[in-house]
Amino acid sequence: MVRVSCALCGQQAESEDVPLTWMTSVEDGRKLVYCDRCARENVRSIEGKLDPVYW
Template identity: 75%
Template sequence: MSNPTCARCGTPAPSEDLPLTWVTSVEKGRKLVYCDRCARENVRSIESKLDSAWW
């Protein structure tokens, strides 16, 4: 199995296990992950539960 990648910027996770600083989201039935940088830059939108298309 390959390492997950950030759904926003494409940064690969350092291993198959996601770092605790990464965010997991379910949008339209799909599980997406976001790296710590993208999560920090979009924390208000994530907390508002906006789909990533609105960021």
């Protein structure tokens, strides 16, 4: 069983399915998932395709 984990903080989901509160993003052909907290913090850079200068 492969659990999804947050691309930023590494937090693992509690199941194989991506939780509804999490966000998925395709970057460089790879599917990345972000937990609810990271998604909220990075929603601007993800949706705006801005450089993640503050990471």
